[in-house]
Amino acid sequence: MGIIKSIKVVRVGHRYVRDYRTLTHLCLVSRALGAEAIYLEEVEKELQETVGEVNRTWGGDFAVVEDKWKRVFQDAKAEGRAVVHLTMYGTPLQEKIGELRKRDSFLLAVGGPKVPGEVYKLADYNIAVTSQSA
Numbered sequence: 493m494g495i496i497k498s499i500k501v502v503r504v505g506h507r508y509v510r511d512y513r514t515l516t517h518l519c520l521v522s523r524a525l526g527a528e529a530i531y532l533e534e535v536e537k538e539l540q541e542t543v544g545e546v547n548r549t550w551g552g553d554f555a556v557v558e559d560k561w562k563r564v565f566q567d568a569k570a571e572g573r574a575v576v577h578l579t580m581y582g583t584p585l586q587e588k589i590g591e592l593r594k595r596d597s598f599l600l601a602v603g604g605p606k607v608p609g610e611v612y613k614l615a616d617y618n619i620a621v622t623s624q625s626a
């Protein structure tokens with residue numbers, strides 16, 4: 493099994509006004525599970541402040557970065573990261589876990605409502621996060 497060197501997360505399809513609490517939780521869970529950064533299409537000051545306060549209180553330097561998801565995907569691929577789209581309609585994790593364990597850096601793509609079909613095509617892996625599969 494490879495040692496994970498780096499995990500980054502990108503949120504695709506974010507709608508800030510509707511998703512504020514969910515987005516805050518996504519940031520905090522990503523941080524707690526070892527991600528170094530999350531990329532969002534739009535970053536509000538309040539979210540930056542919340543994450544900054546968590547970093548000051550608990551340590552670490554988890555970053556919230558504003559960028560377009562397509563650019564984040566391109567940069568990740570250029571860095572040699574495995575781009576893993578977490579979706580209800582992907583391949584069951586159990587079928588790909590051995591392959592994923594051989595990788596050491598990841599970009600985890602977490603979608604919102606109506607993820608563009610292009611995300612499925614650009615991702616290296618579309619992994620089911622439930623028992624549903626295509």
